Amino acid sequence: MKKIKPVVVIGAGPAGMGAAIELVKADVPCMMIDEAPRPGGQVYRQPPTKFQTQEKYKLNSEQKRGKDLYTQWLEVKDKVNLLSSTSVVGIWNEKEVIYSSEGISGIIEAEQIIIATGAYERPVPFPGWTLPGVMTVGGVKSFIKTMFVKPGKQAVIAGTGPLLISTANRLHEIGVNVMAILEAGNPPWTSGAFSKEWQEVDFAQDIANDLEELKGNNIPLLFNHTIFEAHGKSEVTSVTYGEVDAKDWKPLNDTKRTINADLVALGFGFVSNTELSMLAGCRHDFHPGIGWYIVRNEMMETTVPGIFSVGDGALIGGAIIAEQEGRIAGIKAAQNAGAITAGDAEKYFEKHLSRLHSFKSFRISINEATAMRKGLLYLPKVETLVCRCEEVVFSDVNTAIKEGAGDLQSVKLLTRLGMGPCQGRNCASSMGMYLCETLKKTPEQIGRINSRPPVKPVTLGALAKMINAEEELSNPFDAITAGGRI
Amino acid sequence: MKNADVIVVGGGVIGCAVAYYIAKKGIPVMLVDEPKRGRATSASAGGLWPLGESIGLGCGVIFHKAMIEKGLIPPDSHVPPQLPKTFLDFAIQSNAMFPSLAIELRETSGIDFEYEETSLLFLMYDEGDVAFAKPLYANCPCGRSRIDWLTPNELRKVEPAITHNVLGALRFNGDNQVNPYALSDSFREAARKLGAQIITHTEVKGIKVSSGRITGVETTTEFIGCKYVVNAAGAWAAQIAKTAGIELPVYPVRGQIVGTEALPDIISACISTNDCYLAQKKHGEIIIGSTTEEVGFNVGVTPSAIKELTAGAIRAVPFLEWVKVKRVWSGLRPGTADEMPILGSVSGLEGYINACGHFRTGILNSPLTGLLISEIINGEKLSIPIEPFLLSDERLNGSITSNHKVSVFSQEQQTIIISIKGMTCEGCVTNVKKTLNSLQGVTKFEVSLGDHQAKISYNAKEILPDTVIAAIDELGYKAHSPLAAKCIGL
Ligand SMILES: Cc1cc2nc3c(=O)[nH]c(=O)nc-3n(C[C@H](O)[C@H](O)[C@H](O)COP(=O)(O)OP(=O)(O)OC[C@H]3O[C@@H](n4cnc5c(N)ncnc54)[C@H](O)[C@@H]3O)c2cc1C
Ligand SMILES: Cc1cc2nc3c(=O)[nH]c(=O)nc-3n(C[C@H](O)[C@H](O)[C@H](O)COP(=O)(O)OP(=O)(O)OC[C@H]3O[C@@H](n4cnc5c(N)ncnc54)[C@H](O)[C@@H]3O)c2cc1C
Numbered sequence: 019m020k021k022i023k024p025v026v027v028i029g030a031g032p033a034g035m036g037a038a039i040e041l042v043k044a045d046v047p048c049m050m051i052d053e054a055p056r057p058g059g060q061v062y063r064q065p066p067t068k069f070q071t072q073e074k075y076k077l078n079s080e081q082k083r084g085k086d087l088y089t090q091w092l093e094v095k096d097k098v099n100l101l102s103s104t105s106v107v108g109i110w111n112e113k114e115v116i117y118s119s120e121g122i123s124g125i126i127e128a129e130q131i132i133i134a135t136g137a138y139e140r141p142v143p144f145p146g147w148t149l150p151g152v153m154t155v156g157g158v159k160s161f162i163k164t165m166f167v168k169p170g171k172q173a174v175i176a177g178t179g180p181l182l183i184s185t186a187n188r189l190h191e192i193g194v195n196v197m198a199i200l201e202a203g204n205p206p207w208t209s210g211a212f213s214k215e216w217q218e219v220d221f222a223q224d225i226a227n228d229l230e231e232l233k234g235n236n237i238p239l240l241f242n243h244t245i246f247e248a249h250g251k252s253e254v255t256s257v258t259y260g261e262v263d264a265k266d267w268k269p270l271n272d273t274k275r276t277i278n279a280d281l282v283a284l285g286f287g288f289v290s291n292t293e294l295s296m297l298a299g300c301r302h303d304f305h306p307g308i309g310w311y312i313v314r315n316e317m318m319e320t321t322v323p324g325i326f327s328v329g330d331g332a333l334i335g336g337a338i339i340a341e342q343e344g345r346i347a348g349i350k351a352a353q354n355a356g357a358i359t360a361g362d363a364e365k366y367f368e369k370h371l372s373r374l375h376s377f378k379s380f381r382i383s384i385n386e387a388t389a390m391r392k393g394l395l396y397l398p399k400v401e402t403l404v405c406r407c408e409e410v411v412f413s414d415v416n417t418a419i420k421e422g423a424g425d426l427q428s429v430k431l432l433t434r435l436g437m438g439p440c441q442g443r444n445c446a447s448s449m450g451m452y453l454c455e456t457l458k459k460t461p462e463q464i465g466r467i468n469s470r471p472p473v474k475p476v477t478l479g480a481l482a483k484m485i486n487a488e489e490e491l492s493n494p495f496d497a498i499t500a501g502g503r504i
Numbered sequence: 505m506k507n508a509d510v511i512v513v514g515g516g517v518i519g520c521a522v523a524y525y526i527a528k529k530g531i532p533v534m535l536v537d538e539p540k541r542g543r544a545t546s547a548s549a550g551g552l553w554p555l556g557e558s559i560g561l562g563c564g565v566i567f568h569k570a571m572i573e574k575g576l577i578p579p580d581s582h583v584p585p586q587l588p589k590t591f592l593d594f595a596i597q598s599n600a601m602f603p604s605l606a607i608e609l610r611e612t613s614g615i616d617f618e619y620e621e622t623s624l625l626f627l628m629y630d631e632g633d634v635a636f637a638k639p640l641y642a643n644c645p646c647g648r649s650r651i652d653w654l655t656p657n658e659l660r661k662v663e664p665a666i667t668h669n670v671l672g673a674l675r676f677n678g679d680n681q682v683n684p685y686a687l688s689d690s691f692r693e694a695a696r697k698l699g700a701q702i703i704t705h706t707e708v709k710g711i712k713v714s715s716g717r718i719t720g721v722e723t724t725t726e727f728i729g730c731k732y733v734v735n736a737a738g739a740w741a742a743q744i745a746k747t748a749g750i751e752l753p754v755y756p757v758r759g760q761i762v763g764t765e766a767l768p769d770i771i772s773a774c775i776s777t778n779d780c781y782l783a784q785k786k787h788g789e790i791i792i793g794s795t796t797e798e799v800g801f802n803v804g805v806t807p808s809a810i811k812e813l814t815a816g817a818i819r820a821v822p823f824l825e826w827v828k829v830k831r832v833w834s835g836l837r838p839g840t841a842d843e844m845p846i847l848g849s850v851s852g853l854e855g856y857i858n859a860c861g862h863f864r865t866g867i868l869n870s871p872l873t874g875l876l877i878s879e880i881i882n883g884e885k886l887s888i889p890i891e892p893f894l895l896s897d898e899r900l901n902g903s904i905t906s907n908h909k910v911s912v913f914s915q916e917q918q919t920i921i922i923s924i925k926g927m928t929c930e931g932c933v934t935n936v937k938k939t940l941n942s943l944q945g946v947t948k949f950e951v952s953l954g955d956h957q958a959k960i961s962y963n964a965k966e967i968l969p970d971t972v973i974a975a976i977d978e979l980g981y982k983a984h985s986p987l988a989a990k991c992i993g994l
Contacts, residue, residue, distance in 0.1 A: 110807055125807055421693070424705045428539060431546055431685060434787075439765065439830055470831045471805060478764065479825035482815035484807060 023127050024049040024099065025351050026115050028106050028294060029134035031059015032084065032337045033329025035091045036344025037132045037351070040366070042094035044352035049126060050098050051117055053105040053474065057095075060136055060156070060330075061337045062088060087341055106135075108471030109298040112322065116484070118476040124485035130324040130351045133295050134344055137288035137330035140390060141444045142177075143404045143412070144397035146248030147284075155185040155285035162188050169194070170281025174257045176200040176245040177285035179388040183228045183239070185283055190235045197277055199232075200259055202267045202286075202394070204241040205387050242267075246274055246397060248282050257282060268393030287388030288334045289447055293469040295320060295327050304461040307386040308333065309447065316371070318347040326351065334388075335381045342370040342377075395452050405445040407438020415449060419456055425465045426450055439475060442467030508534035508701065510732040510881060511721050513708045513744050516545040517684060518859050518866055519736035520691035521874030524609075527698035529882050534730070535692070535700060536723060538707035542803035544738050544866060547761060547835020549783055549791045550684035551774050552602060552868045554595035555650060555676040556624040558587045559640055561776040563759065563864050565626075566816075567796040569778040576921060590892040591844055592645055595865060597888055598872035599678065605871055613693035617686040618786045624679035625654070625663065625773045627820060628671045633778065637674045650677050665770045665821050681774055681783050684867045691874070708737075710747035711856070718748070718855030732881055734857045739801070739836040741846075741860035750850055753900055754861045756801050757839035759794035760809045762817070765828040771821060779816025789830060792817045798839075798984075805832045837863050840899075845869060847893040848880060857881070858895055919961045920969050925982040927953055932981070939975050943967060958983075 025041055027034045030052035041048040050057075062084040104119035113128045139154040146152065151170065153161070155177065161169045172195045175182050186196045232239060246269055247258040260274035292302060292312060300320035301313045312327045314320055320327050326347035329340030346367055353363040398404060400413040410433045418432040426446060429435050435449060436442030446467045453464045472481075510526055512519045515537025526533040556562050606619040628634050637653075644651045652675040659666060659673045666673075696702050703723075711733050712719045720729035737744045739756035746752070766788035774783040784790045795809045810832050818825045838861050840846060846861035859877050862869055872888065879886050927933060933951045936958060940949045945966030951958045960972060976983035 110805070114807065116807055422702060422704045428704070432689065437831075439828070470833055471810075472829055472832070475828050477825065478762070478814040478818055478827050478829055481762075481810055481829060482818050482825070484811040 022047055023113075023129035025130045025132065025355065026051065026126055026128040027132045027134060028052075028115070029059065029136055029329070029331065030054070030057035030100070030102075031134060031136050031329060031340060032062060032087060033136070033331070033340035033344035034059070034132070034134035035062075035087055036341040037134060037326075037328065037348035038098050038344075039087075039090050039094050040345050040348025041352055042097045044349070044355075044357040046352045046355050046357045048098050049101070049128075051101045051104050051106055051115070053103065055103045057091070057100065057102070058088075059337075059340075084337060105474035105476070106294060107474050107476045109294055110471075112298065113324065116471070118472070118474070118480045121477065121480050122483050122485065123476060123480040126486075130326070130354060131298070132318075132326040132328060132344070132347045132351060133298070133331055134327075134329045134340070135291040135294060135331040136340075137290050137334055138443060139284070140286045140289045140447055142284070142286045142390065142394055142397070143402055143445075143448055144245060144247060144394075145399050145402050146250065146254065148403055148406055149248050149250050149254045150252065151250065151254035151280055152248050152282040152284065155181050155283045158185055158281075158283045159188060162192060168192055170279075171195060172197060172279045173281040173283060174198055174200065174245065174259065174277070174279045175283045175285070176202075176243075176259065177283075177287070178202045178205075179285060179287055179384075180225045180228065181285045182283075183225070183232055185285065186237050187228055187231045187235060189281075189283070190237060194281065196235070196237045197279055198243075198259075199237060199239045200243040200245055201239060201241050202244045202262055202391070203387060204264060244269065244394070244397075245282065245284070246271075249276070254280060254282055262393055265391075266393035267391040268396055286390060286394075288330060289443070290333065291331050293441060293473040295325070295331075296466075296469045297471060297473065298322055298325050300325060300327065302466075307382065307389055309389065310461070310466060317350040317367075318343055319350065324354065333381070334385055335377065336384070339374060339377050339381060342374045345370045346374070390447060390451060392451060392455050395448065395455060404449055405433075405435040405438065405442075407440050407444070408434040408436075410435045410445070415452070419453070424457060424459070425463065426453060426467050427465055429453065430467055436467040441469050441473060506534070506726065506728045508532050508728065508730050510534070510734060511536060511708075511728060511730040512734045512736055512859075513711075513721065514735070514737035514740070514860075515539075515688075515692065515702070515704065516543055516736065516738050516866070517548075517688040517691065517870045518545075518738070518862060518873055519734070520688045520695065521870040522734050522736055522859050522877045523695040523700045523702070523874075524691040524698070525874040525878035526881060527695045527700040529878050530699075531878075531881060533695070533700045534703060534728065535695065536703045536706050536708050536721070536728075538705060538724075540738075540740060542739070542756070542758075542801060542834065542836040544835045544837050544862075545684055545688050547759065547833060548684040548867050549761065549781070549793045550682045550687070550785070550867055551624070551679070551781070551783055552599050552681055553624050553676070553679040553774065553776075553865075554592065554599040554868060555644070555646065556626070556679050556774075556776060557865050557868070558592040558595055558645070560586060561624065561626055561676075562781050563794050563796050565636075565776065565778045566780060566794070570795075586645070587843055588892070589645060590889075594872060594888060594893070595868055596646065598869045599680070601871040601875075602680065602682070609690040609694050612697055613690040615686055615690035615693055617690045618683035619680065620682070620786070621680050623773045624676040625659070625666075625775050626674040626676075627666065627775060627777045628673060629669070629777065629819075630671065634671055637672075641674060651675065652677065663771055663773060663775075665823055666775070667820060667822055675773070679774065681785075682867065683785060687867060687870070691870070708744060711744065713748050713853065716852065716854055718853065730855075732855045732857060734859050734877055736859040738838045738860065738862075738866075741838060741858070745858075748853060748856055750853065750856065750895075751900060752846065752858070752860070752895065753840060754846065755798070755839050756836035757863065758797040758799050758802065758834050758836055760797075760805050760813065760832065760834040761794050762792040762810060762813045762829055763831045763833070764790045764792070764824065765830045767827060770823065775820055777816060777820050779819060780813050782817055782820060790817070790821075790824070790827075795834075801836065803834050803836065805834050838866065839863050842899065844899075845873065845893055846895050846899070847873060847876060848890045848895075850895050919959065920972075921957055921959050922969070922973060922976070923957045923984050924951075924976060925956060925984070927951075927956060927981055929953070935979055936976055936981065939979060940972070943972060943975060946972065 024047040027050045108116045115126045248254045249256045257279045258276045261270045318326045328343035398412040414433045418429045423429045510533040512535045523535040654673045741754045742752040840861040846858045948961040973983040
C-alpha cells in the first residue's frame with residue numbers, strides 16, 4: 019500500500035498558519051511542526067493560558083489584526099497534525115524532514131514542504147554587546163508579554179526601525195525609565211511623513227500612534243545616533259553613545275557621551291532563517307538592499323520543486339505579508355497535490371496576490387531602511403567578541419584575513435567563527451559585510467557560512483532513537499548510496 | 505610572469521606538508537589551493553593510529569561490520585584485513601616524527617597543532633570481537649610492547665566513562681591524535697615563513713607539458729612556470745593528473761562525522777568499536793566517525809548514518825546520550841583500491857610527482873610524505889623505500905587489488921550483490937542476464953527486478969566485480985556495489 023505523504027509546514031507563525039488553513043480547506047493532509055509550545059509565531063503567539071485571564075493582558079494591535087486568521091485557524095486546527103515543541107533539525111534527500119522533540123527524533127517523508135520559519139533579529143557586534151542586560155527588542159517585548167516583571171529600571175534603546183518606538187512605549191508603560199531611543203537612520207516615517215504606499219499599510223497607523231504616544235511619554239528620539247559601547251562588569255551599568263554619519267552610519271567618536279543604564283534594547287532589523295532552505299538545496303541570491311534571499315517564483319516555490327518558502331523566513335515583510343504568502347503556497351501545494359484544479363487555484367490566489375502586490379514597495383522600503391550599513395563595522399574593538407559561541411574576537415578575524423582567508427568559509431576554518439551551535443547567526447551577517455569591505459569583494463565571493471545539520475539543538479540520544487531511519491536501511495544499498503543534499 | 509621551481513597543487517594537509525619540507529630545504533616552492541567542498545583535511549578526525557589503521561581498526565572495522573550485516577561479505581571472513589607491512593612501516597615512521605614536529609612547527613609557525621599522546625582502545629563487546637582481537641594481540645606486527653589487553657576492571661580504571669558492558673579492550677600505545685586543521689595550518693604557515701609562496705582560492709586548471717617534461721600549470725588566472733608539479737589534490741588528484749595525460753586510480757570516498765558540543769574531559773584515549781570511533785579534541789568536543797561510502801563528490805549526510813554513529817557512540821560512552829550534537833558533516837577521502845598512498849614520480853613524464861591517495865591516513869602520513877617528496881626533488885637519499893608506493897602498472901590496472909583480495913577471501917569462488925538502478929521490466933532483466941551470461945568468469949547469477957539487484961557468483965581469478973559492473977552500466981543501467989570498488993581492494 020502506498021503511504022500518503024503529507025505536506026509538511028515548518029513554522030506555525032502567520033505564514034505557516036495561512037498555509038495550513040488553505041491545505042485543510044482543500045482536504046490535503048497537512049503536518050505542521052513548530053518548536054514553540056503554542057502556534058502563532060512571533061506576533062500571534064498566545065501567552066500561556068494562566069496569563070490570558072489576567073487583566074493586564076490585552077490584545078495589541080497586531081494581535082487584533084491577526085484575529086481573523088486566528089479564528090480561521092481554530093476552525094481547521096483539529097485537522098492539522100500539529101507537532102508543537104518540536105524542532106526541525108534538518109532536511110535531507112530533498113523531502114525528508116528530520117525533527118526532534120524531547121529526547122527522540124524522527125523522519126517524515128514529505129510530499130511537499132512549506133518552510134515558514136520566520137526571522138531573527140540582526141546582531142550587531144560592539145564592545146559590551148554580550149553583557150547581561152543587553153537584549154534585543156524582540157526579547158524585551160516577549161519578556162514583557164510573558165513575565166510581567168520589569169526587565170530593568172533605566173533603559174537605552176538602539177537600532178533602527180519602527181519597532182524601537184513601540185518597544186520604548188511598552189517599557190514606559192510598565193514603569194521603565196527610557197532614557198533615549200537611538201535611531202541610526204533618519205527615515206522619513208519617523209517624522210510622521212509617510213509615502214503614499216505606506217499609508218495603505220495598516221502599520222503606518224500604528225507607527226503614527228506610537229510616535230504620538232512617544233511624545234506624550236517624553237522619550238527623546240535621537241536620529242543618526244547609535245550605541246558605541248555597553249559598560250559593566252557582570253552586567254550592563256552604563257552606555258556610551260553618539261552620532262553616526264548619515265550615509266554609512268559610521269560612528270563619530272568626538273560626539274560620544276556616557277549615561278547610566280541597566281537595560282539596553284537593540285533592534286537592528288531582521289535576518290531570515292534560511293538554514294533549512296539552504297540544507298534543502300534551494301538557491302539563494304544576494305540583493306544589495308535586502309541581503310541574501312531565497313529565489314522563488316510568484317507561487318512561493320523555491321528552485322527545488324515542491325519546496326516553498328514563505329513569510330519572514332523568505333524575505334522580511336511582516337505578519338500580513340507572511341499570511342498572504344503562506345496562503346498562496348498552501349493553495350499551490352494543494353493544486354500540485356491534485357486536490358484543487360488549476361482554475362480554482364487561480365481564483366483563490368487572486369485576492370492574496372493582489373494584497374501582496376499592494377505591499378510590494380512597502381516591503382522593499384522596510385528592508386532597505388533597516389539594512390545594516392557598513393559604518394557600524396567600526397564599532398567593535400580588537401578584543402570585542404564577534405562570535406559568541408566559539409569566543410572569536412575581532413582581531414582573530416583580521417589575523418585570518420592577513421593569513422589569506424578570502425571568504426567566510428576560510429575565516430571559519432582558521433578561527434572557528436560560526437562553528438558553534440548558532441551556525442553563524444550571530445556573526446555571519448556582520449562579518450560577511452566586514453570581509454566584503456576589507457577585501458573589496460562581492461557578497462557572492464565572500465559567500466556564506468554553510469548551514470549544517472542539526473540546525474537546532476538535539477541530543478545524541480534523540481538522534482540514536484530516530485524513528486523511521488530503519489526503513490531506509492531495509493534496502494542494503496540505500497545507506498551506502500543515498501546521499502543527502504546539503 | 506610568475507615562476508617557481510616547484511608547484512604544489514592542493515593545500516590540504518599533504519600539500520602543506522610537502523610545501524613545508526621543500527621550503528625547509530631552501531627550494532623555491534609555490535602552493536596553489538582552491539578550497540573544494542568536502543576536502544578531507546578539514547573533515548578529518550585527526551587520529552594518528554599507525555597500528556590501529558594498519559590492522560583495520562578505525563573506519564575499517566566499522567565498514568567491515570556494515571558489509572557483513574548487509575550480506576555483502578560472508579560473516580566468517582576474518583577481516584578487516586591488514587594492510588601490508590610496508591604500509592605499517594611507513595605509518596610508524598611517520599608517526600614517530602610527530603613529537604619533534606610539534607615543537608618545530610610551533611617555533612616556526614607559532615601554531616600549536618595540539619599533539620596529544622593518548623592511545624587507541626578497541627572495545628570488545630562480544631565473543632566475536634574477542635575472537636577478532638585475540639590473533640591481533642598474539643601476532644601484533646610490531647610486538648607486544650605497543651599493545652595491552654585490558655580487562656573490564658582495568659578499562660574502567662583508565663576510562664571510567666566507557667560502558668561497563670564490555671569483555672575488555674585492546675590498547676594500542678603510541679596511537680595518538682592531533683587537531684588536523686591546526687596541523688595543516690601550521691605546516692602552511694611554517695612553509696610561508698620559510699619562503700614558500702601560498703596562493704589560496706585559485707584553481708589549477710591543468711598541467712602543461714612539453715616534450716615529456718612539465719613546464720608549468722595553468723590556473724584560473726594565469727600560467728605559472730615550474731620544473732616540478734606535486735599533485736596533492738586529494739580526492740581531486742585524478743582530475744589534475746588527467747590534464748598531464750596520467751591515469752590515476754584515486755577516487756572520493758565519503759566519510760560522515762558527528763561532532764558534539766564542547767564537554768569537560770570525558771575520554772582520554774581514542775576509542776574504536778565496530779560501530780564507530782570516538783576522539784575528544786582539545787576544545788572539548790567529541791568527534792564520532794565514520795562511514796566509508798562511494799557516492800562520488802556528494803558531500804551530504806544521511807539520517808541512517810547519523811543514527812548509527814550516534815547509537816554507536818552512546819553504546820561506547822553511555823553518558824553521551826544527553827549530550828548535544830553540534831554538527832554533522834562529511835568529507836571525501838582520497839581513496840585508492842589498495843588503501844596505500846600513491847607517491848613519487850611516474851615514468852615518461854619528467855617533473856611530475858604524486859603525493860596523493862592517502863585514504864584514511866593522510867593526517868598520520870603527512871610528515872613522512874612531505875619529507876619524502878622533498879628528498880626526491882632535492883635528489884637525496886630517501887628516508888624510506890618508495891617503491892611500494894609508486895604508481896605501478898599493477899596498481900593502475902588493479903591487479904594489486906585482486907592479489908589483496910585473495911587475502912580477504914580465502915577462496916576464488918566469490919558471490920557479490922550488485923544493485924542495479926533503471927531496470928523497469930522483465931525485458932531489462934533478460935538484457936542483464938544475457939550480458940552476465942556472456943562474461944567469462946561469472947559462474948552463477950540471479951537478477952531480481954523487485955529488489956533492483958543481481959546476486960552474482962564468479963571466479964575471482966578470472967573476473968573482477970568492476971568488470972561486471974561496467975558491463976551492466978554499458979547496457980544503460982546504473983550498477984553499483986560498494987564491495988566491488990572498495991572492499992576487494994583491502
Ligand atoms: C523578535 C520579533 C519581534 C517582532 N515584533 C513585532 C511587532 O511587535 N509587531 C509586528 O507587527 N511585527 C513584529 N515582528 C514581525 C512579525 O512577527 C513577523 O513579521 C511575522 O511573525 C512573520 O510571520 P512568519 O510566519 O513568517 O514567522 P514567525 O511568526 O516568526 O513564525 C516562525 C515560526 O517558525 C518556528 N520555527 C523556526 N524555525 C524552526 C525550526 N527549525 N523547527 C521548528 N519550528 C521553527 C518558530 O518557532 C516560529 O513559531 C517581530 C518579529 C520578531 C522576530
Ligand atoms: C571523516 C574522515 C575522517 C578521517 N580521519 C582521519 C584520521 O583520524 N587520521 C588520518 O590520518 N586521516 C584521517 N582521514 C583521512 C585524511 O583526512 C586524508 O587522508 C587527508 O586529509 C588527505 O589530505 P590531502 O591533502 O590529500 O587532501 P585534502 O585535504 O582533500 O586536500 C586537497 C586540497 O586540494 C584542493 N584542490 C583540489 N583540486 C584542486 C585544483 N584543481 N586546484 C587547486 N586546489 C585543488 C582541495 O580543495 C583541497 O584543499 C579522515 C578522512 C575523513 C573524510
